[in-house]
Amino acid sequence: MILKYIPLDEGMIIMDEAILKAKKIIEGYPETKFSAEEYQRFYQCVYYICTYHTSNEKMMQLYEKFRNSLKEIILSTVLPSLINKQGENLLREFVVIWSNYKLMARWLCRFFEYLDRFFIPQHIELESLDGTSFSCFRELVFKKLYCRFIEAALTLINQEREGLQIDSVLLKNVLDIFVEISDHRGVNYYQDFEHILLTEISGYYSRVASEWLLHDSSAEYVQKVSWCLNREKQSAYQYLHPETAVKILQAVRYHLLDQIAIKLMEKRQAEKSGLTTDYQEILSKCAGMSLQEGSSSSSPEEWLSKLMASSAHIC
Incomplete structure (x- = not known):
């Protein structure tokens, strides 16, 4: 490639063209494409500036151009599209805007790639271009709206628990973003959400x-316990990580069986002393919690032990 002189001011104007067109993606036109000629023009612009102006100051100005452009796009376009939305509408817009933002950022990272290859590695205090794009979104959007994202996600989960139909694919996409956007040097947003969810489920x-x-x-x-365990299992595995689903089932079992075992046993014993109901027949109808023959004549302790064991396989 023949070295070409491009004044810094002229180069910045050329890169403004790239940024302005890439911004269309975040404005709702994800089909926006750059031709091979456009890509070559923008990449070479950064290359020529970096190779001709070898001072760190010029290359740092390009790096700041990249970062500040992302911040400007977020503040002028991304936040206004989210800030006034609530509930499911907020989550739906969040998923779309995140997908478009990543696509836009990938194009910009390709245009400024020379910085990633030859400038940023010499400055350990600087994030990669991809890392910078994530950090800008995390700091300016995600942290600002995180509590509202959690509230909306929990509302959907509670609605499903109440028997309403929800968009489980949307919920899974949102929680996947929680994982994707987590800063591995700081907060794990999915784990934070998991903790809040388990606390709420335990209280419920x-x-x-x-x-x-x-x-x-x-x-x-017992019949309600069986129904709840099966319902929570079916729901959790649709949109939560398998490890989280297991923790949820363990929490449900703990609060519905383990924690009240003695009271349940006393209730069973009191009923048995005054009723002729065939408990074996009733309990055998509980989905996934059938007991072995002879439980109708077992002691309360044996009855509860079998009950706990039969519920464990659901978890």
């Missing part, structure tokens, strides 16, 4: 356990 099932013990028979209680 602790409350319903008390209500069911008060109002339902032991057989009805």
Whole structure:
């Protein structure tokens, strides 16, 4: 490649053309493409500036051009498209805008690639271009709206628990972004969400356990436990990581069975002393929690032990 002199000011104007066109992607035109000629022109512009103006100052100005352009696009276009939305609409726009932002950033990273190859490695305090694009979005968008993203995601999960249909694909896409955008040197946003989710689930099932013990028979209680475990299992594996799904099932089982085992056993014993109901027949109908023959004559301790063992396989 023949070395060509491009004044810095002229080069910045050329790169403004690249940035302006790339911005169309974030404005809702993801089909925006750059021709081979355009790509070559923008890449060579950065190359010529870096190789002719060998001072770090000139190359740092190009690096700042890249970073500041991302910040300007985020503040002028990305945030306004999200800031006034709530709930599912917020999550849906978030997924779209993140996809478009990454596409736009990839084009800009290709145009400024020479910095990644020859300038940034000499300055360990600088992030790569790709890392910079993530950091800008994380700091200016994600951290600002993170609590609202969590609230909207939890609302969808609670709606599904109440029997409503939700967009599980949307929810999975949002949680995948939580993983993708996490700063491995700092907060893991998915783990943070997981902790909040488990806390909320624990509170919910602790409350319903008390209500069911008060109002339902032991057989009805067991049937509800079986139904809840199967429902949570089916839901969790649709949009949560497998490790999180296991933790959820363990939490449900703990609050519905482990924590109230003695009270449930006492309730079963009291009912058995005054009722002629065939508990073996009732319990055998509980999905995934059938007991072995002879449980109708077993002691309360044996009955509960079998119940706990049969529920464990669901988790």
